[in-house]
Amino acid sequence: MQFGHFDDEAREYVIETPHTPYPWINYLGAQEFFGLVSHTGGGYCFYRDAKMRRLTRYRYNNTPVDDGGRFFSINDGGDVWSPSYRPYKTELDFFETRHGMGYTRITGERGGLRASVLLFVPVDVNAEIHQVTVTNTSDAAKSFSMFSFVEFCLWNAEDDQTNYQRNLSIGEVEVEDGAIYHKTEYRERRNHYAVYGVNAPIAGFDTDRDTYLGYGNGFHEAAVPHAGKSENSVASGWYPCASHQLEIELAPGESKTYTFVLGYLENAEDDKWESLGVINKTGAKALLARFATNESTDAEFAKLKAYWDQLLGSYTVESGDDKLNRMVNIWNQYQCMVTYNMSRSASYFETGMGRGMGFRDSSQDLLGFVHLVPERARERIIDIASTQFEDGSAYHQYQPLTKRGNHALGSGFNDDPLWLIAGVGAYVKETGDFGILDEMVPFDNDESKAQSLMEHLKRSFNHPLEKAGPHGLPLIGRADWNDCLNLNCFSSTPGESFQTTENQAGGVAESVFIAGMFAAIGPDYAVLARRRGDDAEADRAESAVADMKQAVVDHGWDGEWFLRAYDFYGNKVGTNDTDEGKIWIEPQGYCIMGGIGIDDGKAIKALDSCRERLNTPHGMVLQNPAYTTYKIELGEVSTYPPGYKENGGIFCHNNPWVIIAETIVGRAEYAWEYYKQIAPAYREEISEVHRLEPYAYAQMIAGKDASRHGEAKNSWLTGTASWNFVTVSQYLLGVRADYDGLVVDPCIGEEVGEYTVRRQIRGATYVINVKSTGAKGARLTVDGVPIEGNTVPYAVAGSIVQVTATL
Amino acid sequence: MQFGHFDDEAREYVIETPHTPYPWINYLGAQEFFGLVSHTGGGYCFYRDAKMRRLTRYRYNNTPVDDGGRFFSINDGGDVWSPSYRPYKTELDFFETRHGMGYTRITGERGGLRASVLLFVPVDVNAEIHQVTVTNTSDAAKSFSMFSFVEFCLWNAEDDQTNYQRNLSIGEVEVEDGAIYHKTEYRERRNHYAVYGVNAPIAGFDTDRDTYLGYGNGFHEAAVPHAGKSENSVASGWYPCASHQLEIELAPGESKTYTFVLGYLENAEDDKWESLGVINKTGAKALLARFATNESTDAEFAKLKAYWDQLLGSYTVESGDDKLNRMVNIWNQYQCMVTYNMSRSASYFETGMGRGMGFRDSSQDLLGFVHLVPERARERIIDIASTQFEDGSAYHQYQPLTKRGNHALGSGFNDDPLWLIAGVGAYVKETGDFGILDEMVPFDNDESKAQSLMEHLKRSFNHPLEKAGPHGLPLIGRADWNDCLNLNCFSSTPGESFQTTENQAGGVAESVFIAGMFAAIGPDYAVLARRRGDDAEADRAESAVADMKQAVVDHGWDGEWFLRAYDFYGNKVGTNDTDEGKIWIEPQGYCIMGGIGIDDGKAIKALDSCRERLNTPHGMVLQNPAYTTYKIELGEVSTYPPGYKENGGIFCHNNPWVIIAETIVGRAEYAWEYYKQIAPAYREEISEVHRLEPYAYAQMIAGKDASRHGEAKNSWLTGTASWNFVTVSQYLLGVRADYDGLVVDPCIGEEVGEYTVRRQIRGATYVINVKSTGAKGARLTVDGVPIEGNTVPYAVAGSIVQVTATL
Secondary structure, three states, X not given: OOOEEEEOOOOEEEEOOXXXXXXXEEEEOXXXXXXXXXXXOEEEEEEOOOOOOEEEOOOOOOOXXXXXXXXXXXXXXXXXXXXXXXXXXXXOOEEEEXXXXXXXXXXXXXXXXXXEEEEEOOOOOOEEEEEEEEEEOOOOOEEEEEEOXXXXXXXXXXXXXXXXXXXXXXXXEEEEOOEEEEOOOOOOOOOEEEEEEEOOOOOEEEEEHHHHHOOOOOHHHOHHHHHOOOOOEXXXXXXXXXXXXXXXXXXXXXXXXXXXXXXXXXXXXXXXXXXXXXXXXXXXXXXXXXOOOHHHHHHHHHHHHHHHHHHHHHEEEEOOOHHHHHHHHHHHHHHHHHHHHHOOOEOOOOEOOOOOEEXXXXXXXXXXXXXXXXXXXXXXXXXHHHOEOOOOOEOOEEOOOOOOEOOOOOOOEOOHHHHHHHHHHHHHHHHOOHHHHHOEEEEOOEEEEEEEHHHHHHXXXXXHHHOEOOOOOEEOEOOOOOXXXXXXXXXXXXXXXXXXXXXXXXXXXXXXXXXXXXXXXXXXXXXXXXXXXXXXXXXXXXXXXXXXXXXXXXXXXXXXXXXXXXXXXXXXXXXXXXXXXXXXXXHHHHHHHOOOOOOOOHHHHHHHHHHHHOEEOOEEEOEEOOOOOOOOOOHHHHOOOOOEOOEOOEEOOOHHHHHHHHHHOOOHHHHHHHHHHHOHHHHHHHHHHHOOOOOOOEEEEXXXXXXXXXXXXXXXXXXXXXHHHHXXXXXXXXXXXXXXXXXXXXXXXXXXXXXXXXXXXXXXEEEEEEOOOOOOOOEEEEOOEEEOOOEEEOOOOOOEEEEEEEO | OOOEEEEOOOOEEEEOOOOOOOOOEEEEOOOOEEEEEEOOOEEEEEEOOOOOOEEEOOOOOOOOOOOOEOEEEEEEOOEEEOOOOOOOOOOOOEEEEEEOOOEEEEEEEEOOEEEEEEEEOOOOOOEEEEEEEEEEOOOOOEEEEEEEEEEXXXXXXXXXXXXXXXXXXXXXXXXXXXXXXXXXXXXXXXXXXXEEEEOOOOOEEEEEHHHHHOOOOOHHHOHHHHHOOOOOEOOEOOOEEEEEEEEEEEOOOOEEEEEEEEEEEEOOHHHOEXXXXXXOOHHHHHHHHHOOOHHHHHHHHHHHHHHHHHHOOOEEEEOOOHHHHHHHHHHHHHHHHHHHHHOOOEOOOOEOOOOOEEHHXXXXXXXXXXXXXXXXXXXXXXXXXXXXXXXXXXXXXEOOOOOOEOOOOOOXXXXXXXXXXXXXXXXXXXXXXXXXXXXXXXXXXXXXEEEEHHHHHHHHHHHHHHOEOOOOOEEOEOOOOOOOOOOOOOOOOOOOOOOOOXXXXXXXXXXXXXXXXXXXXXXXXXHHHHHOOOHHHHHHHHHHHHHHHHHHHHHOEOOOOEOXXXXXXXXXXXXOOOOOOOEEHHHHHHHHHOOOOOOOOHHHHHHHHHHHHOEEOOEEEOEEOOOOOOOOOOHHHHOOOOOEOOEOOEEOOOHHHHHXXXXXXXXXXXXXXXXXXXXXXHHHHHHHHHOOOOOOOEEEEOOOOOOOOOOEEEEOOOOHHHHHHHHHHHHHOOEEEOOOEEEEOOOOOHHHOOEEEEEEEOOEEEEEEEOOOOOOOOEEEEOOEEEOOOEEEOOOOOOEEEEEEEO
């Protein structure tokens, strides 16, 4: 069952009904100012940090759900409704929400009046624009009132929802020339404020939520829109909000357009005040002036469109499969941008309060982002590496505002260091910028300890070698990629965090997954060392990788699949010898990505075991059979009810590793089948089961042991989009950057048939026509000339290179 | 304007309309299980700790407000309503909520059907009882459906509202014999669960909130009650809830009663399971069996009534002023019990997540609680003292579950130590239990460092002497009673906590308020030392007190009032020489309580200054003029908009100190006037201005600089009730426990006229008839015999002593 459709031409998903199974959201902004907006207008916005600088209030888990946002209310002769349907739920004659690239357009029509709200954050502007067009679709003249509404958050979103004994006394606003200024705490240590204005005369305003709603009312009962008259309330404490009243007259067929601006402004410390208690509004007035005409707003919107045209031009595919095209060309890349910006910080499942940028998360997010804006990827790499410790380990997370490591969460996740090598490798392959390796980068943000980035990579590389266990496999530490496999934790205290609790010392818990990562990622380090002329180091690295692979072969193989780990006591995890958790997905994917078992049949065996034991029509579960009881020696993974999350749920983040592995062993049909199982566009038709957005990956889909098998949760989360984009673009479609050229090595299902990839990299454009699909091993021609192997050498900037690939 | 009335006979406040200006709440429970319930059924319940063991979910700052709670829905032939009015807001023919002592009864009637819900927590039972009586008030037979509903919180209330990426996957329930069991996380580290059952056959149930409400609906749109049929949903993740359906038939005039039990149960670690994944429900079944008949529920309710009869018997007054009677006999004492139990942890303004028990808070709460249950006061004293450090300082807060000091907030609030002496002094005066001074009590919860409680008091006493500044006044540290006067903080970072931020070293900030406290409380330490035979220590203490009083006279007097402090640089705070914050309330009250300026006219001058500069018809503001800009050298006090909170708001906690001071100087009429300004019963008639409960003190009333002057916030907060009860019972009515006898020293307005206090203490009963009022200095007779002075010696247990007091 569908609730909308893709409009690929416009790069939009069109939601046709307010009654989706969950709020389906979009993101506004790509630089410093961001908004989340649902198809019924819910959500919030913030400047840079979703916790520390939140402009508008949003209540997660509110009832009614998703009732806070930017709402436009129409009172047409006493008939009160909103084009976003919510909060009034007044039935509409027409409803449509179009989520596009960095913008959303919500349109509703009722009783001969159409209202369309375009929401976007302009490029390089710290503001949300709400451009509202009202059209009289009836035969008679119309005279009606329209009310805007946003509710302000008192800046720190966490404090805002906990510290009422203070917060209900501090709200302050100003109203000047029809613009509403939110200045809570500006009197003291803040130098920033918000403004909500409109480019038209207003008939009234409200800034006190209890006045606007009427005390005790829900948004659906809002008093002012129902009365059809603003109260001109000035908030003093309690709940500051901003609402304008516009009185509008429309002849039959006439349209009028209004631009509302919700902006964030800062003043210099010594320039905060116009007079005692009155904000210096110079910045806000300039912002409002910039959007004084609807034409200037249109121009800013056109700039945003152009910005995305440019971004999405680096990698495109034309195939006969619309779903594939839209995932690759639009939505998967779009989500990569979102997760690059948000990491795991802000979605409808992450409140934006608790999480910073992850060392592991952001390194992986880079993999799918590096081709979009390489210069921002470079900056991110330096930020991430700056939080590394001198021993190669790393803060597991860092704060986006300060870029400092998060002490509360600390270190000890032993896969973290290797991800840095993966991110840097991807960046250098994309750009050829080996110079980044010479950048001096601090350890633990201490400039006095700065070393070259290459030295950082060396310590990353050495870390799993230095922290190796009795089988020569890397010790797992607090946890590896699977945050919830906590082999040294032994927690018995309710609610205690498995990720931060004091770990037990003296164990020998090793991770076969990290060993696989080392095998897969280590060679990049060797190459980088060799390119810098350090052959000895390169040789040492290659030798270490070979040793690790042998250790996996010797101690990481269970007979039909790769083991997952050894626990604290040295017992196997992920073995056929146990009743539950026999086989885990992560080592199967990553060991094969590391080239282990390719030649001796282990890889195929492992993948067949995945197919037999992990696969479902909704994707591959993380492990199987799920744990039915809590295993103190395994930690959080066993706390979930079977089929959910790490306990047998389907992770869209690690399914790609198996898909890549299938392409490595050349099983194109399996790889393709697995890709389609989880790719949201292919799940659109079962939206009533999947429930979340059909244009964005979710972290998790409930597994086969769950009563809600197939239901997705945690959409828009870090890492997932990147890995899926890497998988489809580099391994299925088979076009991936390498150090000296573009590898073209397709391995995708036969049903896809002929397709063409356009790839812009290092200034040149490659037009790659893949003639046929269904297997691996295509032979290439470059500008008509056959070549050996599958690497198309990089051409000079500006050139257009024609490539064909034929089985 | 009133929204209800007091029913003093029943000890109830009767709310006559759902449309109060704010949710007016009550507390259930007095031992380990507590509930908060508003007059429209909102609120939640928890076991011992409002953060860590919350049974039901409540959304602070929800819209619509206060929509979560325990709701009973009636579907009477398609007409859906609730006796609590919310969440449906279906108009009722009759509505009444009676908040009583530990119980609330909500009654609604519509269309010839009356439903009355009695909510209470029985004595010594870890459960909320919801006893529902439905009555057919019509002339025809009735057949209708009734639905119960509670939504479960996933135990840790903070995690519950932040960690959705995990929490939405973990919810689990069981349903057995019509009882619904909430067992989220029971599979792992928890050994506790909740049950919601009813003593009648059910026609259906629901445990999945989205099914009960219908996805996306608000509580007012709940699908199941509107459909008139339960779906028998079993929650798997998302939002577990509990709802029963009862099918009820009533003849005209007939009533039926049902008892619902919402209980908390624990199992031993090795006895958790009945079978794989199935809870051992022995405890729950015993609980439900205990309330299987309505008669047994009635008996438990009678026990609760008797419990409160006994508690409130220790101090009663009969006067011609009903408001005075009800404050003293019922509501002020009741609030003392609530704040003793809750400290500042859980109200409709405190979420119950952020705060533990305060060292300062709980010591002051003792002052109004010690006569109610002295043995619990004793336990609390030991708990508090156990968190003290060896140097006399103290953790500012400690956790109720662990009774350990709160490291996050730490120490350095230099008034804290003295409050312990005040609390112990009050306890010993009430009980004569000098033995408590010999109790061995740890420092910093380290048993190996245990010393006698007397030694703790010594270190408390010495602390302000050892931490004294250049004027011989105590250094203020992080802050004194006024948490928001932060003289060493110098914070410029937005949102940074003034209470926990690193303080600047090297300053000389002194507190005249702490000096006043020392003068007022220090003598109790001297007495205790002398009673233990340590005359040298007593002499030393008395001498130190005298020196401190002299230091205040020499350096703490501004000419017309007492200074508030010296700042970091040694500049005066609270002086006529500055434009703002000229005069502060705290030192005026406490210095006079410490006996400073009584003889030389300073006290009268200071109190006249308070009257002139601080007093308003709504109480005395904290300081004046309020600060119009942020003063980095003063801290949080200057962050509030003028008139709110510490920046010129009216604190009901420190107004009593001025009232006591007025009784000390003998100005009965002023004392009485000030008492009435803030006492809630006297503000009942201006409920539309005051807005909060007319039966409970609020922390703060907006001051004269605020646009909402007279509006109260933060009701039910720690300390306030205690100080007001101390003031009215011990100083206005003038009956207070001393070491050797009961002091009878009334000082109350003439309009009160003759009154009688009955006081039970140390096993004897004192019937004190005060013949006339309007001044201080009554002469006493004891059993008809005139005595010298105003101390009635303690009589032997069991005796009844008749006292008269005549001007």
